[in-house]
Amino acid sequence: MMESRYEETESILDLGFVESDVPAWKLASRFFHSKVGGFPPWLALEDIPTDLECGLCEQRLIFLLQIYAPIEDNNAAFHRSIYVFFCRNASCHAAEGFDPTKVFRVYRSQLPRANSYYPYDPPVEYPEWRIDLLQEKVLPLCRLCGAFSATKSCSSCKKAKYCSKEHQTIDWKVGDHKSECSNSEISLISTYSSKFLIPEYELVMEADDESVSEDEDSDDDNHEVNVDEEIAKAEALGDKELSPEDLAKAVASDAHDDKIFNKFRKNVKVAPDQVVRYSRGAEPLWISSEGRPSTIPDCPYCGSARKFEFQVMPQLLSSLKLDEGRIGEESVDWGILGVYTCANSCSGGLKYKTEYLFRQNPSSIKK
Numbered sequence: 001m002m003e004s005r006y007e008e009t010e011s012i013l014d015l016g017f018v019e020s021d022v023p024a025w026k027l028a029s030r031f032f033h034s035k036v037g038g039f040p041p042w043l044a045l046e047d048i049p050t051d052l053e054c055g056l057c058e059q060r061l062i063f064l065l066q067i068y069a070p071i072e073d074n075n076a077a078f079h080r081s082i083y084v085f086f087c088r089n090a091s092c093h094a095a096e097g098f099d100p101t102k103v104f105r106v107y108r109s110q111l112p113r114a115n116s117y118y119p120y121d122p123p124v125e126y127p128e129w130r131i132d133l134l135q136e137k138v139l140p141l142c143r144l145c146g147a148f149s150a151t152k153s154c155s156s157c158k159k160a161k162y163c164s165k166e167h168q169t170i171d172w173k174v175g176d177h178k179s180e181c182s183n184s185e186i187s188l189i190s191t192y193s194s195k196f197l198i199p200e201y202e203l204v205m206e207a208d209d210e211s212v213s214e215d216e217d218s219d220d221d222n223h224e225v226n227v228d229e230e231i232a233k234a235e236a237l238g239d240k241e242l243s244p245e246d247l248a249k250a251v252a253s254d255a256h257d258d259k260i261f262n263k264f265r266k267n268v269k270v271a272p273d274q275v276v277r278y279s280r281g282a283e284p285l286w287i288s289s290e291g292r293p294s295t296i297p298d299c300p301y302c303g304s305a306r307k308f309e310f311q312v313m314p315q316l317l318s319s320l321k322l323d324e325g326r327i328g329e330e331s332v333d334w335g336i337l338g339v340y341t342c343a344n345s346c347s348g349g350l351k352y353k354t355e356y357l358f359r360q361n362p363s364s365i366k367k
Contacts, residue, residue, distance in 0.1 A: 013208040016067070016276030016310075018201035018319050023127070027202060030133040031123050032079065036065040036275070036319070038200030039146030039193070043081045043109040044351035045117045045138045048148045052163070054087035055102025056095055060164050061085040062145060062197055064320075067205075067278065067310060070110075076347035079118070080110040082309065082339060084357065086332070088198075088322060093332050098359070106355040108341055136188040143190045144171050145197060159186040170196065198320045205278060210270045260289050268313070275316035280309045281343075286360060287335040293358045299342035301349060306356055312337035314362065335360040 018036055027033055029041035040063040042048050052061045064084040071077040085105040087093070092103050114120055123129060135141065142149045142163035149161035152168060160177050162168040171177045175192030194200070264287045268274065277285055286292060296306050314334055322332050340356045 012279055012282065014205045014278040015208045015271055015274040016203045016205050016278065017271075017273050018275055018316070019204045020199070020201050022202040024200065025127040026125065027200065028133075029135055030118060030130055031125060032068050034065070034067045034203035034205060036201040036203050036316070037063065037198040039063065039135075039141070039189070039197070040083055040085075041066055041081070042135050042139065043079060043117075044111060045133075045135060047351040048139060049105070049107055049352050050148050050150065052085055052105060052147050054089065054092055055099070056092040057087065057089045059087065059089060060145060060147065060166060061087055061105055063147075064198070065203060065276070065312065065316075067203065067276065069278070069280070069309070071345055074110075074345055076112050077110040077345050078113040079115070080108070080345065082341065082355065083107045083109070083352075084312065084337070084339065088332065090322075090331050093334075100357050100359045104337070104357045104359070106339055106341075106357045107352040108345070108355050109352045110345060110347060141188070142167055143177075143188060144168075144175065144193055146189075146193075154181060157181045157186055198322070201319065203276060205276075208271070208277075260286055268315075273315060275313050275319070276310055277313065278310040280341075281307050284308055284311045284336060284338045284360075287362070288360070291335075291360045291363075293338075296340050296358070297356055299344070299346060299353075301353055302342065302344055302346035304342050304344045304346065306340040307343045308338060309341045310339050312339070333362060335362045 016034065024038070027035045027038070027041060029043055029045075033041075035041060053059070054061055062085060064086045066081050066083045068079075068081050070080045083106065085107075087103045095103075111117065118133065119130070131137075135146075140149045140161055141147065142152075143160055144167040145163060147163040149163050152162045152164065154160040154162075154168065154172075154177065160168075160171070160181070162171065171190050171192060175190045175196075177186075177190065180186060190196075264285055267285055298305055312334070313336060317333065320332075336359075338358045338360065340358070342353070342355065346353070
């Protein structure tokens with residue numbers, strides 16, 4: 001994965017960490033960084049997604065994170081970003097028969113080096129560089145969330161644009177538009193956005209060389225399970241109705257699950273603040289053998305298989321500040337979010353192509 005437009009790390013795995021002490025201008029799309037929260041930094045400055053409603057509550061999804069992930073040997077993906085959106089309504093995440101495609105949305109956008117939006121040469125990182133490329137000036141964005149605003153605008157001033165009636169109402173009632181509606185100049189971004197959206201961070205990617213390898217983790221295999229001893233324990237706890245064969249299978253399954261969770265725990269311990277693990281074409285770091293996807297849908301655009309690209313870790317949840325003041329209520333939660341993308345990273349057609357996300361729950365861990 002590339003940390004910038006021209007620097008590639010040698011590691012198979014990159015870890016992502018949130019950095020809050022970053023000026024907002026630096027996270028604009030024209031500087032090609034990765035980020036969490038705030039407005040999504042749209043790469044292709046046209047045809048941005050419009051299907052950003054939750055499939056359950058029908059409220060607008062909000063931006064979670066974007067990873068800038070060019071592919072060195074793919075000229076069509078010299079610039080490449082993956083976006084994740086989610087529903088902030090906790091009850092949707094707890095819905096029976098949970099379908100991640102209804103509550104999360106993933107998009108991939110990519111461009112060749114020579115494109116109609118950005119200069120061929122690298123950006124110069126200072127606030128006033130190419131401000132004509134500010135997405136708020138180029139795209140009709142919702143001033144509250146940064147999504148596509150289509151034709152929705154304030155009926156009075158005709159200048160403030162929104163993606164939905166819901167966001168227009170919020171900005172009028174608790175935002176700043178009511179006080180500025182009669183002004184000759186209307187800001188492109190609502191001052192209430194920073195409170196309405198999740199906090200904004202730079203997502204800093206660093207090469208990893210300390211995570212637990214398969215060889216190191218195999219040490220756990222040397223501790224074989226004494227099946228007879230474990231069966232005796234299980235029977236003493238009231239599992240006498242199970243046959244010895246069934247008990248042996250259950251014990252072996254639990255031991256395997258413990259090993260997987262221990263591997264997860266060991267890797268997290270190496271870098272406790274990691275919020276993303278990026279390793280395109282590898283396997284996720286699962287928290288359990290339970291609750292894994294049986295199949296991953298193929299790319300609907302070219303028919304190629306999708307492969308794992310990165311996972312969002314549960315550590316990110318504490319930085320989102322979603323549950324402040326909501327003691328005792330349901331909360332948004334996950335064990336890992338695994339993002340799968342087209343193995344060919346196909347180009348052509350839509351500027352933003354839908355990819356696949358799978359959620360493994362913390363409840364998959366056997367107690």
